[in-house]
Amino acid sequence: MASGVLADEIRNKLGDLSPAERKVARVLLAGYPSAGFETVAVVAERAGVSAPTVIRFVNRLGYRGFPDFQTALRRELDERNASPLSLYEATDYGREGDEGTDSSSLIERGSRVFGDAVARTLAELPPHDLHHAVRLLSDRKRRITLGGGRFTHLLAQYLGLHLMQLRDDVRFLPDRDVERTALLADLARRDVLVVFDYRRYEEDKVAMAQLAKERGGKVMLFTDSWLSPVSAHAEVVMPSHVTAPSPYDSLVPTLAVIETVVAGVITALGDDAHSRMRHGEETATRIGLY
Known part of the structure; x- marks a missing residue:
């Protein structure tokens, strides 16, 4: 079973897809995530459908086109592979002049971030x-x-x-x-x-x-x-x-x-x-x- 946020989106949409679009979904899930970085023509050929069908499939997922879908997939992989160091460097944690370093701001930020994360998780x-x-x-x-x-x-x-x-x-x-x-x-x-x-x-x-x-x-x-x-x-x-x-x-x-x-x-x-x-x-x- 393919693992990932986008993979879950695809699986959740399977019941709403046309038979041709479902073929595209199965090709992407079977080769997830690497299949998502193929060209539209290659995905279409593997699924045995037309290129417009591949485009309609990603549109159903809420993406403007295949490059938009690939951007989301690339972002997911970056997030999956993130480390504390890469997150530190990407977001400028702890840099001089960074907001929210006093105690009251830290408490407020912690309350907001942790409260939201726990609520969303449950x-x-x-x-x-x-x-x-x-x-x-x-x-x-x-x-x-x-x-x-x-x-x-x-x-x-x-x-x-x-x-x-x-x-x-x-x-x-x-x-x-x-x-x-x-x-x-x-x-x-x-x-x-x-x-x-x-x-x-x-x-x-x-x-x-x-x-x-x-x-x-x-x-x-x-x-x-x-x-x-x-x-x-x-x-x-x-x-x-x-x-x-x-x-x-x-x-x-x-x-x-x-x-x-x-x-x-x-x-x-x-x-x-x-x-x-x-x-x-x-x-x-x-x-x-x-």
């Missing part, structure tokens, strides 16, 4: 995926394995630590190669692999997701709005906006999604969650943690 969260995520994570017959990336391993740990208080069979991907290999080699049908993967996506996450799927397990993905390539193998995809008042992608909206999922798992587990939490509290008190 408003656009697919209800089916949220329901499926809760169902998988609350199924006590399943074993849950969580892993993240350079920064997002913190999110994997945050979700995992909550799940450990609610149910058993929850674990994290080990850092050491031998332990990680042993765990992945043991994946089976009862496993749910929860992956956190955000732009500048990590290749090992795709390989692990593919492995889990081949073994009959389920893959759950938390990612950004551009969608990690892991989405091609995921049963559940939970996208978040990552807009921040700094060059770094924000993890705040994803945190809101995680806490929404945790609330759903607590409700789904009911008395079992309550018993597990009480037993955990009693154990922690007995060994002097609380």
